[in-house]
Amino acid sequence: MVDVEQQSELTADPVEDFTHGEHLTTAEAPAEQAYGSRRARLEAERSRPRKRERIVVKPTTAARTAAPKTAPTKTVERPSTAAAASRGGILGRLRGTGRPGEHRRRGFHVVVMLALTAFFGTAALPAYATTSEGSAIGTARTALAVQTLTGGNTDAVQVVARDGMDIQESPQALDSTMNGSVSPTVQALAIQLMGAVSSGRLVGSTPNHLPEIANLAEGKAVPGCGIDYRVLQTISFALAHFSQVGVSDINRRCTGQIEGAGTESAHYADGGGHALDFYLLNGSPLTGGDAKSLQLIQLLDPIVPTGTGLGQINCRSSISLDNFKPFEDTCNHVHIDFLNAQGTTIKY
Numbered sequence: 001m002v003d004v005e006q007q008s009e010l011t012a013d014p015v016e017d018f019t020h021g022e023h024l025t026t027a028e029a030p031a032e033q034a035y036g037s038r039r040a041r042l043e044a045e046r047s048r049p050r051k052r053e054r055i056v057v058k059p060t061t062a063a064r065t066a067a068p069k070t071a072p073t074k075t076v077e078r079p080s081t082a083a084a085a086s087r088g089g090i091l092g093r094l095r096g097t098g099r100p101g102e103h104r105r106r107g108f109h110v111v112v113m114l115a116l117t118a119f120f121g122t123a124a125l126p127a128y129a130t131t132s133e134g135s136a137i138g139t140a141r142t143a144l145a146v147q148t149l150t151g152g153n154t155d156a157v158q159v160v161a162r163d164g165m166d167i168q169e170s171p172q173a174l175d176s177t178m179n180g181s182v183s184p185t186v187q188a189l190a191i192q193l194m195g196a197v198s199s200g201r202l203v204g205s206t207p208n209h210l211p212e213i214a215n216l217a218e219g220k221a222v223p224g225c226g227i228d229y230r231v232l233q234t235i236s237f238a239l240a241h242f243s244q245v246g247v248s249d250i251n252r253r254c255t256g257q258i259e260g261a262g263t264e265s266a267h268y269a270d271g272g273g274h275a276l277d278f279y280l281l282n283g284s285p286l287t288g289g290d291a292k293s294l295q296l297i298q299l300l301d302p303i304v305p306t307g308t309g310l311g312q313i314n315c316r317s318s319i320s321l322d323n324f325k326p327f328e329d330t331c332n333h334v335h336i337d338f339l340n341a342q343g344t345t346i347k348y
Helices: 040-049 060-066 079-095 102-123 136-146 182-199 210-216 230-243 293-298
Strands: 157-162 165-169 245-249 275-281 309-310 324-326 334-337
Touching: 182 210, 182 230, 230 245, 230 275, 230 293, 275 293, 293 334
Parallel strands: 309 324
Antiparallel strands: 157 165, 245 275, 275 334, 309 334
16 A cells, blocks of 8 residues: 655656655555454444445436326316307317217217107108008008097997007098098008008009098098098908009099099099009909909908999809999909998908
8 A cells, every 4th residue: 555645755746756666655554453352352343433324326217217207287278168169160069178078978969960860851751651561660650540539429430459459430530532631540541551552562553543542641631532441441451462452543533534434433422532443463454253353352242341332243253242232344443332331441
């Protein structure tokens, strides 16, 4: 060890003084004190003044990286609701305000708006605008329409018997040929028939009498274009047994026709619309004496009221009938009329 304090003199060059051996002297190490025992040595060491050390712990790089940094707070002023609405309109409201749950609420509102649009769009369509008269919508509308009771009339007749519920209405209410309003029961059946028109199962001829059914389906009582409720029932019954039904004549007042029996015809008398002519069944033209004509007549005879008129007696061989009253007519259709029938409905 070199003892700087024992240098005898200083030279002009301190570097030389401390780098050359001749200028340096050896410092003698202090002699170690001798102790008589191990215990005396330990006590001497304990009595010596202790040096305090300061330990500084520096954070590692990973700790400095993981430590969160406090970003300066920045205050953002949002525009008022009125200002946002004026600038952005509907688009601004759709973009939202960034609040918690805003996207979920906005999605719910969009779904509700779409559902309401679909509902009102469907409601705006005609009631019979359906691909099948047996559809769920058509069935629901029919059930809703027929479940209307007319009270306070002792002459009420049963119109519909379904699910244990008898629906009754006045016979006068069912006669749309003379009334200024359309009965809910008549409208319900007309809606069903217009469903068949939409699907191509019920077809008309020239002149076309199907618009007369369309008026009733829309609840319109058009003077001179009414239809006897039993006529509507007969068409519905035919559709239940044949895949396609063609009707060529109903109310001649509505089309201005004067044919055959003239104004005495059930198509024209008492407001018109008390008779119908079938000209087609399952794509085959009818003569009143062919197989399909006979099939339809045999199906209808047990359920029509007594005295119901039936044409084409001259177009077929004699057949046994209970309720129909046959007469002569041209052999290009099947004529059925209820002008003198003794019942207000058919058993269907």
